Amino acid sequence: MKEITAKIQETAARLLESGQVDIFIGWQKGEFEYNTKPFFAHNVEEAKNLVFDEYSIHNLSNYLLKFRDGHEKIGIVVKGCDSRGIVRLLQDNQFKRDRLYIVGVPCPGMKDPLKRMYEDSGFAVKKPADSEMAEKCRHCIQPNPVIYDELIGEEKPPLLKGERFKEIKELEAKSYDERYAFFEKVLSTCIRCYACRQVCVACNCRTCIFDETKPQWVGRETNVSDNMMYHVVRASHMAGRCIECGECERVCPVDIPLMLINRKLIKDVAEFFGPYEAGIVYEEGAKPPLSMYKEDDPDDFI
Ligand code: SF4
Ligand code: SF4
Ligand code: SF4
Incomplete structure (x- = not known):
């Protein structure tokens, strides 16, 4: 070196x-x-x-x-x-x-x-x-x-x-209740220090929803419900945009396995809207899948 x-x-x-x-x-x-x-x-x-x-x-x-x-x-x-x-x-x-x-x-x-x-x-x-x-x-x-x-x-x-999404597939194989219990447990230790947000290049909004007080979209307490709200909102903002750098998980002071959430999003975006890998190719004007709308997008959940 x-x-x-x-x-x-x-x-x-x-x-x-x-x-x-x-x-x-x-x-x-x-x-x-x-x-x-x-x-x-x-x-x-x-x-x-x-x-x-x-x-x-x-x-x-x-x-x-x-x-x-x-x-x-x-x-x-x-x-x-x-x-x-x-x-x-x-x-x-x-x-x-x-x-x-x-x-x-x-x-x-x-x-x-x-x-x-x-x-x-x-x-x-x-x-x-x-x-x-x-x-x-x-x-x-x-x-x-x-x-x-x-x-x-x-x-x-x-x-x-080895296999890229091995841990994600193991999680997907669990029941809804088991997955909920797993995330409730790991996210309950989050101290909402926001280090994962600060270190993230994809978290680049000038005004972050979690800093707003009028209205206050997410409570400031570190209880399970507000913690889960923080992570669900952040995950939805990362879908199709996370470049898998792993920095959020690396800096988390309480070792929350954030890449399990990010890799699940990466896998789903590629399967439903891809093939797609965020940040691999730069084309001027190109947008991530969830920033665009196509008439044949899957919408069974609506
Ligand atoms: S870095 Fe860890 S403890 Fe801090 S807000 Fe993110 S998940 Fe929570
Ligand atoms: S892995 Fe994704 S969510 Fe985490 S810091 Fe990198 S870009 Fe942000
Ligand atoms: S994640 Fe970044 S630091 Fe780690 S091997 Fe890949 S390029 Fe290097």
């Missing part, structure tokens, strides 16, 4: 020096070995801080939202999942392609800094997983950037081993 780091630094310095970009978004090293964090380089000197290592796990595309109302030209490093996030933002008209210079890096799979921090804290009650690779990466079907201006490194094979 040292070679990739050197090439990223070189590219960022070139783009910043020539004025092709005003800001370059990548990662820098933090205090601990497992602490790699998003970084914004503004000049050639700062570009020397950029790194790419096994903890460059954050989906950087979400950070573009900080600049959506500006005019700066932005350089950004993307792995497969970050690049799908960029497609999400372009399709949602949150960003203009011509403000971006995208540097793609095929991803070998990342380690999860939060898991490592937890294991090192002495408070971990669970045994460390067999593989050091982050859970989201073990499910990754798209480690290679889907959109870029230049690519650094060799393309990688998908990291997912």
Whole structure:
């Protein structure tokens, strides 16, 4: 990864020096070995801080939202999942392609800094997983950037081993009551910190329904009913739009298996309205399936 780091630094310095970009978004090293964090380089000197290592796990595309109302030209490093996030933002008209210079890096799979921090804290009650690779990466079907201006490194094979929707099919095989009881139990521990929303590139509404107070659509309490309402609304907003980056589940402080909900939506959207994978292909003006209406759409439920 040292070679990739050197090439990223070189590219960022070139783009910043020539004025092709005003800001370059990548990662820098933090205090601990497992602490790699998003970084914004503004000049050639700062570009020397950029790194790419096994903890460059954050989906950087979400950070573009900080600049959506500006005019700066932005350089950004993307792995497969970050690049799908960029497609999400372009399709949602949150960003203009011509403000971006995208540097793609095929991803070998990342380690999860939060898991490592937890294991090192002495408070971990669970045994460390067999593989050091982050859970989201073990499910990754798209480690290679889907959109870029230049690519650094060799393309990688998908990291997912085994059947993609195995856990979803197991859930689908349960009765309605069993599924309800399962989700009631796992969602009852949600503390409504909204980390899953904040980290999500697809959660890009300027005014979020959960922040509104007049009217207040969803109660603020952390009881099962309000928690379920939060997750049902968020799920319906993600249908056809979730780019499967796994960031929401990764940052959840109470380990709620959010990807079970997201992958069920991904599977259903592909089956009912697809084949379709959100954020894999960028076509100007293209819309996700649930943002359009066709007369022959299935409507048995109405
Ligand atoms: S989800 Fe895929 S692209 Fe993203 S960090 Fe993991 S392996 Fe890399
Ligand atoms: S990150 Fe976890 S605890 Fe926080 S709101 Fe989302 S599901 Fe709930
Ligand atoms: S819902 Fe989760 S997996 Fe889907 S785009 Fe948002 S953060 Fe990524």
